[in-house]
Amino acid sequence: MRIQDFSYQLPDDRILFDHLTADFEPGKVNILLGVNGVGKTTLLDFIAGVSERKGLPFKGFPEMSRIAYQMQGAPFTGSAKVMEAIQMMVNLDQPTADFDSNQLPESLREIANSRFRDLSGGQRRLVILEGICLLQRDLYLFDEPESGLDVKVAAQMMSQITALADKGKTVIMTTHQFRNLPERNVQLLVLAGKCIAFTGTPAKLMAETNTQSLEDAYLKTDS
């Protein structure tokens, strides 16, 4: 999956991407890093087709119906119960499938009958993330999936995202966190200077920047 030589100007005429080329590895967790406002979400929107990509240099990406995109925000009414929200998401792929509470991801069992309006911000995000992971798609897009989650739940969520890649699915995600990054099946892409400044494994990034931690390596790449 490749974006080749993509330039993009914002409505206010600022150039966001300047001849950007990015290669996303199938069957891996592709992690898009970059400072606030550099354009990570904008790029995900194009990949997902939320922003029209027809005629643009996006090659090899699945069609929209084969992509699961976790956008920021929770698209359910306050009165919906967690169980109903998950059932609704599963039914996107299998309209007639019944879903019983035993199939509910473990992290949601205690709040299965809670209504969205009664959940915390982090719990709402968790419901969406779990629902996305249950979808049967080829490409999964996550925008800062661990944001707002407590340390333990964030680690569990990252394991589930890694499990998608282990099953051969392609994942593209953005993050500002380095704590729970997967140790295998991972490729980093650093968005800086209006293009992709680095592509490769965490080990390669640390070797190229002569650093001992990924956080230090990233800070050097970005400067």
Ligand SMILES: Nc1ncnc2c1ncn2[C@@H]1O[C@H](COP(=O)(O)OP(=O)(O)OP(=O)(O)O)[C@@H](O)[C@H]1O
């Ligand atoms: N419709 C729009 N009109 C004008 N500017 C926009 C529009 N959409 C996005 N932008 C601008 O594009 C830039 C990139 O935003 P984007 O949300 O893609 O960044 P990001 O890298 O995901 O940031 P963060 O890490 O803070 O989430 C920002 O400067 C934002 O203000």
